[in-house]
Amino acid sequence: MASLSAFWRYGRRNPKLLGGLLLILVIVLIGLVGRFFVNLDDARPISAMPEMSPTWEHPFGTDGVGRDLFTVMVAAIPLALEVGLLAGAVGLGIGTILGFIAGYKGGMADNIIRGVVDTLLTVPGLVVLITITASIKSVLSVEVMALVVASLAWMWPTRTIRSQVLTMRERAYVKMAKLNGLSTMEIIWQELLPNLLPYLGASYVGAVSSAILASIGLEALGLGPQNEPTIGMTIYWAIANTSLIRGIWWWWLPPILFVIMLFIGLFMISAGLDEVANPRLRRTV
Amino acid sequence: MNVGALARRLGLFVVVIWAAASFNFIVPRLAPGRDPIQQRLGQMAAQGGYQQQGIDAMVKAYQARFGLDQPLWKQYLSYLGDIARLDFGTSIALFPTKVSDLIIHALPWTIGLLLMSTLLAFTIGTLLGALMAWPRSPRLFQYLVAPLMTLSAVPYYLLGLILVYVFGVIVKVFPISGGYSTGAVPNLSMAFAWDIVKHSILPALSIVLAGVGFWAMGMRAMMVTVEGEGYMLLADAHGLKPRTIFFQYGMRNAILPQFTALALSLGYIVSGSILVEVIFTYPGIGSVLYRAISGADFFVIYGVVFMIVVAIGLATLLIDLVYPLLDPRITYERT
Secondary structure, eight states, rough: HEEEEEEEHHHOOOOHHHHHHHHHHHHHHHHHTTTTSOOOOGSTSSSSTTTOOOOOOSOOOBBBTBHHHHHHHHHHHHHHHHHHHHHHHHHHHHHHHHHHHHIOOHHHHHHHHHHHHHHHTTTTHHHHHHHHHHHHHOOHHHHHHHHHHHTTTTTHHHHHHHHHHHHHSSSSHHHHHHHHHHOOOHHIIIHHHHHHHHHHOOOOOHHHHHHHHHHHHHHHTTTTTTTSHHHHHHHHHHHHHTTTTOOHHHHHHHHHHHHHHHHHHHHHHEEEEEEHHOOHHHHOO | OOOHHHHHHHHEEEEEEEEHHHHHHHOOOSSSSSSHHHHHHHHHHHHGGGHHHHHHHHHHHHHHHTTTTSHHHHHHHHHHHHHTOOOOOOTTTTTTOHHHHHHHHHHHHEEEEEHHHHHHHHHHHHHHHHHHTTTTTHHHHHHHHHHHHHHHHHHHHHHHHHHIIIIIIIIIOOOOOOSSTTTTOOOHHHHHHHHHHHHHHHHHHHHHHHHHHHHHHHHHHHHHHHHHHHHHHHHTTTOOOOOHHHIIIHHHHOOHHHHHHHHHHHOOOOOOOHHHHHHOOOSHHHHHHHHHHTTHHHHHHHHHHHHHHHHHHHHHHHHHHHHHOOTTOOOOOOO
């Protein structure tokens, strides 16, 4: 309890972090607790009358093929978070390893890694992802989707972590550790990584956010997992069935509101973590 | 810029183009199961019907094109030759339309829409961002920070959906679909030009709204660091007009990173805002790509993707070449 109240006191000094965490918490709770109140099978087609406006029984109404849209949202939130967390973790993991190799070892490895990263960063990510997902559409699952998105999510982390490691390498405490006879791995684990943790945390939130953005964008183009009720796929069907001009607002409004809440929450967390990692920001805002 | 650096930069560009072309060659072959293109053609052939003739011709063209009986390296070389001549093959759904023709017809729409809205968002956003960081500007601008940050965090196409609903269903002021009225014949009259402008207002608005936040945040951050500089204090002590200090001392020094980002996003105008075009059924590259995806029209997908990669590669190349002219501190000497 003491740590909770300490967190609360810190949160009042960093309202962005607190607000963002609360927003994400609400979304996660809808996804986790919601599944105890609905029957997840209702997220499949023909579980209700199609295109019903919201009632007590169907709080968000139903879509064109009779999916209960509230159930769809409850089922879709964990899937969106899964793609984001998984792709973000893979991307940041690869980025951290490559960033450390490039920044700490330098030399030839640094030249190669930097060259590849700089080249890939000039390539537009979304269209490359479109090529891949369009070609393997039939075997796309949530996990495969996460890996595909992660395949282009490691360049930014690599670049930024490399530059962080470059500046840390020359600090006095690292030299001290070297003089004390610590091996390279020991220096990385005991000296560098702990100091990078807040920074890695902020990068992770950023990576999760852009992974979710990419996956929802792909799904909204019809390139998501075909058998899972995802947020992006709901938007895809809502657009494809011209729900907008037919005034079926309950079809497209809930997914949009969830996406907006999700991104604002992640954005606030990442801005809040930036303040933790970089105290100088606190005064400028 | 010395010759070596120029050659290296050009080399990088060539590598990117080559990698993109090879990527398009490899991906369909790595896909699980059979080659998705052949699968799709087989599917269409099985459906048969009146299109049968075309399908047969297409299957033949496809096999001849890739010389499927030839060894892989020969297929690869002839593929690279086709790409070098900008021959992306023909559309499967709209046989025998060439992919390059589809792209050429759609490109002006996308470039027109995106160029206009990117420049608008840049101008408005940069000015707003500078004013938000400026201590002497009215308090009103301070209150803009939170909403603009929010806008920059929201995916642009969601704003498009909301705009369609508000303007297409509630207040029917602007047309919400197409590039011009159905039935209108494209010509050079003022009436038709006005028709195009009216149709572009809502798609442009959703791109501008989402972009303004991004530009404003970037400019605000740069402006804050510039305000701490000694020359700002000196300019103030000289008694220069606040206007002069704001534009010539503040904005002028803060705007350089904004120009870099602008040049980059101008490269991206070719790729367009795919989902915005889909939502407004705008006749640009994004809609072509969307239709190709839903029709599994692989040659069109690969052709469009390749064209976008090339355009963006060209844009970044140009930025690197022009940048030393903009900012004399940057040189490409070896350090």
